[in-house]
Amino acid sequence: MTLLEVDNVSHWYGTKAQRPVLDHVNLSLGTGETVALVGESGCGKSTLGRLVAGLTTSTLGTIRHDGREVARLSRAEHKIWRRSVQLIHQDPFGALNPGVRIGSTLGTALRYHKLVDRAHLEQELLGLLGQVGLEATRDFLHRYPHELSGGQRQRVCIARAVSLRPKLVVADEVTSMLDVSMRVSVLDLLRSFQVQRSIAFLFISHDLGVVRYFAAGGRVVVMFYGVIVEEGPTEEVIFHPRHPYTALLLESIPIPDPTLARREHGSVDTVPDAGPSPQGCVFSNRCRFAVDRCRTTTPKLEDDGHGHRAACFFIERVVRETTTSAVTDRAPDLDSGATCDPSTAGTQA
Template sequence: MTPPLIQLDGVSRTYTTPAGTITAVDNVSLSLGESETICIVGESGCGKTTTGRMLAGLLQPSSGRLLFEGADVWEKKGKDLARFRRAVQLVHQDPYASLNPTRTVAQALAPPLAKHKKAHGRAARAAMISLLERVGLTPPADFLLKYPHQLSGGQRQRVSIARALTVDPRVIVADEAVSMVDVSIRISLLDLLHNLSTEFHVTTVLITHDLAVARYFARTGRIAVMYLGKVVELAATEPLVSDPAHPYSTALIAAIPEADPTITRSKKRVSLKGAEVPSLLNLPPGCVFHPRCPLSEPGLCDVVVPTLGDLPGGRSVACHVALRERQPAAELLGVR
């Protein structure tokens, strides 16, 4: 079996606040291979951004390990650490804040090209033009001397992606990369990010709160669903969307509106026990979803913390009932 390119091994991240300790991410394990596309999806506060920042090496786990090519990143030093920093790039959520307003597009792209590829002068200009073409900014020469305020949100995000590509990364983590751009251009940006895996052989991780975005982006990859700091389901996109295994995933997918309003009105919904998400300062015992879960069983779900287990079809789910019955929650709830 081919070893994973990058891996989170039982990572957790806690924060100490005046009100108490918050566990933003709790014992998350995730392995990514070469040229893979994966989406981490969940509500605000679920820990997906913290997970992405740990994956990019920008945030050290409180416990657990970040492995790159089998080696612990936080034990690397010198050239080995610099090699990891070059290999894993982050595309930020806000295209308006991620670019220096005093620098032109050319000035934003030139430093990494000079440092990592020793490209200067005409060679650097040719490389910049090639990158801008590949991210859909044409004619590229027209963009080189523009400042960020002269670009639209979508164009700024494309420049951010081009900047990430200047160092030939092997992994790109895109944190809510399409949430602040106009809806009309989201699809083209998602296609651009998705195609990085085939055109540039880059493993691409998209973090989003929108399951419809996740379904489109990771159509040939996988989706990891997070809830209150835990991965509750991990599966290939089509099985997860058509037959979700966890009650939380089932509720999310049932709430997605369809293009045809008659289909939306006829969809079966999941009735949750409660609408309120528990506080990270006072998490419930056992399964963190049990206070809202329609499949919750007293004495089991409110006592024992579920761990990810395998169901048929190569999917993983953290649900006592689904694992015991060997059936996805969508089937148990009758909403398949």
């Protein structure tokens, strides 16, 4: 059953801007499914997250939740919908009211939605802290956000989101402001909720390494300036990109391995740092494959028959010519046992 349907949504900020922030975006998400939204800053991925979470209403197009159009819900229905879609922000420092204790931050929404009566509130909150790996004590509930580390704050934000038993969580760059040593545990925590409670995730990130980890088995949607240019199963998109932009993003990722990094240098240095093209394919200004046709005609998303879709006239060439540079080198011997990445060699044994 489709939980979320984004149907032909376009969105503009202000009236003077010629380019929409989102340009005819279609997206659907099933119950318990994970979809990762990938793209550079300004590509509209956060805007889409805000639309899905109901913080903004789209200029054009409709968003349906459980088959019902969100904009037409009655007041009572809206309140239920509001609870079933939750948002976790990028910045755990800005997402918690500095003047409110953790207990109140977590308790307010629970009480508002009447999910727990007053007598059982504290017990529920302590249970919640335990579930997100925080110290389940009364003392913790009485703390203020400034007394917590970044990782702890993000866990509080996660607790607040999952406490309302949502069906869908929009996670907007949730690990980008956390320390490296904390990231994986926060991702693991989110995954555990996804598995145990079949919560669907719209996971917004520009970090394809994190996306590969979190959305393993799910889907990836790649956006460039408001346009979806590629979407498909996570592993397919990352290891067999069909759109030149996805290939470029993969080649751009800084690699935590100096030997590989040296070998890779320069492969993308010649690509112009260009914005969207006003006409034709949105990516044509930055694309190494672009020809005249790309600047006049807009390619449509084409399915390869297995749910992997890309909007490009030269999918075949992209697959042929980037497999070597972007994928083989980047993911050496994916299936064989050869050790190319010593950083993880020890953990694999």
